[in-house]
Amino acid sequence: MFFRAALSFLRMSRTETSFLRTLSSLRWLAIGGQAATIFIAGGLLNVDLHASMLWAGVGTLILFNLYAGWHLRAGGEPSHATAVGHMLVDIVVLAWMIAWSGGIGNPFGLLFLVLIALAAMALPRHWAYATAAAGVTGYGAAAIFGQPLKAPGDAYQLLLLGIVSSFLITVVVILIFSTRLAADLRHRERELADLSERFARNEGIVALATHAASMAHELNTPLATMTLLADEIAEQADTDDLKADTQVLTELLALCRERVRNLAVPSEVELERVVEQWTLVRPTVELHRTGILPKGLRVEPSVAHLLQALLNNAADAGEQAGAPYVDLHLECKNGMVSGMVRDYGHGFNPDQPLLPATLFRSAKPGGLGVGLALSHATVERLRGEMTMTPASGGGVRIQFHLPVETTVTSTAR
Structure with a gap:
């Protein structure tokens, strides 16, 4: 349910925002073209225009485009209805301009087809029908209400000039819009693929957490028994080597029991102890x-898991290359x-993306493919x-x- 809602929101918001930005850019081109046409037709070609009415249409379009640009910069999430509303303004202004400059005899009336084509490419079917x-x-x-023009000279040549200009404008508009729409669709598909992979990974992590909680409950009893046996072996040890080995075994069992308890009841852990x-x-x-941490610094368990996963991956990589060394730097400043x-x-493939990682997929022999995925999930959840x-x-x-959110305690270990 969440995944489908996220995909739907992403499709709508990204597409509509890109569409409105493209419309805004094209609208500025239309404003410039309309102004140039008024100057050329009224000045150079001496066509009797209703200049005041035409300039009123240009001014209206300028004011609306300034508002549209401000609204997009304000960060609002547009809808399909908003996009159709913007196109209705363009249609009304274009109808006004055509009506006051020849009506049906104006070849620029073909630009209505451009607006309909843009709606058909970018909007759902019912909204495209409404725009059409x-x-x-x-x-x-x-x-019907268009005012005829009185053009000196050969009116047919003027019509041909208008048809050619309308064709060139249509080519430019469709080319710009189509290339931007294709680029936006490719970007959206990449985002959807990334979101799908993150969702699948997080679903696996939730299932893994449920299984881990069950296993923590089951492991507590055998670990307690093993601890008692280790204590008995330590009491019976008669050599220094055996005493040292049992001491290490006791510490490892204590560590395991602490981890199991932390799975069952998560609590903050001391980073230095990790x-x-x-x-x-x-x-x-x-x-x-290297680096210095505040004494007694405690963080939530996920941070400790992240650090352990990174250290284990680094240790495994070094051991495979015959260089079992790891450098670690830690510090805490200003809540970070x-x-x-x-x-x-041996390094890594620079073309391989770091995020997101896929659960249960590992490049290490015998690896579980869990550590890196959990690390990425932790970074995303904490917005790091x-x-x-x-x-x-x-x-x-x-x-x-x-x-x-860190906690500093003064309790001695």
């Missing part, structure tokens, strides 16, 4: 750390957590930024900036 009916009505009114826990999980990777994770792997660029000397550098 208005165009036919406007042309009929101009023909880094420390990651180094415990990945002891074979050398972490180079900023970070940089750099790996020493994440960029991925090649690092000098090889590898990838990922930078992120997240506006977060």
Whole structure:
């Protein structure tokens, strides 16, 4: 339901905004052409025009186009009815201009067809029919109430000149509008494809979260049993190596139980502790750390998941390239957590888009395809930024900036 509504809104708002902007641009061309025609016909060709009436039409069109441009810049979301209303103004003004400059004998009356064609290409069928009916009505009114022109010389040559001018104007208008409409349609299709992929990914994340909550409940009991067994092994250990191994095992089990509890009851986590826990999980990777965080800084779990996913991806890339090193920079200023994770792997394809990522699709052998998708979803949800660029000397550098509500505690660990 949400997806269909989003697609419908995107189709309407993007198309109508682009259509009205194109109409506004074409209207300025029409205003310039009308003014030039009045000057040429009345001055150079000595045609007896009702100049005051014609200039009134030009002035009306200028005022309306200024209003239309202001309304578009104000950021309002136009509708199909708004677009038809704009075209009705164009039809009425064109009928006025044709009526006061020859009526049915004016070859520029063919411009009504241009307006109908624009409506047929950009508007739904019933709105296009309404615009066509208005165009036919406007042309009929101009023909019935039109004022004949008194042109000196050969009137047939003047008619031919008007037909040629009308043809050239039609070619320019249709060419400009068609190219802009095609470009807008291509841009809209890309946005729809991006929205569709994001929706599919987020649906998968919701299902994954439901499954994770169920698994957290099921894993709590076996983890508690494993912890008791690890404590018993530690008490019976008789060598230093065995004691060290059981100590590491106990810490890893404590970490697992903490993660499981956090899945069941999400709570803020200390960011420094997240880094420390990651180094415990990945002891074979050398972490180079820079930056200073406020002591006791706590953030929501999704930020911690984002950091862990980026560190794990960097560690995997480095290990595959035989360079198990990761650079990490973290800082928090003015309610923004900023970070940089750099790996020493083989790099990435610069033509591959960073966002959105697809769930359950991974380029790593044995990868689940979850970490990167969750990272992208976290950045989008928090309205942050994440960029991925090649690092000098090889590898990838990922930078992120997240506006977060942070908490600083002084509780000692």
